[in-house]
Amino acid sequence: MIIYNVTLNVDDSIHFKWLEWMQKEHIPEMLSTGLFTGYRMCRLLDVEDEGSTYSVQYSCHSLIEYNKYKEEHAPHMQQEGIKRFQDKFVAFRTLMEVIE
Numbered sequence: 001m002i003i004y005n006v007t008l009n010v011d012d013s014i015h016f017k018w019l020e021w022m023q024k025e026h027i028p029e030m031l032s033t034g035l036f037t038g039y040r041m042c043r044l045l046d047v048e049d050e051g052s053t054y055s056v057q058y059s060c061h062s063l064i065e066y067n068k069y070k071e072e073h074a075p076h077m078q079q080e081g082i083k084r085f086q087d088k089f090v091a092f093r094t095l096m097e098v099i100e
Contacts, residue, residue: 002061002062002097003096004066007055008054008089012051015051018089035065041056
């Protein structure tokens with residue numbers, strides 16, 4: 001299993017609008033691609049950065065699904081966040097393989 005992890009630091013001025021957008025629009029749109037089997041959203045605690053920091057982890061079966069997402073959907077999905085919230089958040093993306 002592959003986990004596509006997006007860690008985001010969100011400015012307090014947009015925090016509630018961003019969180020609502022993530023839960024009601026962005027995450028459902030990610031899942032509607034059919035490439036991810038699920039997700040987990042966590043808020044990081046005890047972080048020294050200003051604002052709020054989240055980790056959103058999307059699961060998929062293999063690199064095939066992830067690469068298809070990256071090629072066909074990622075540019076649009078990432079641009080939508082930038083369009084809505086401009087420079088009020090920072091995102092850092094990592095890819096992980098689950099070892100069982």
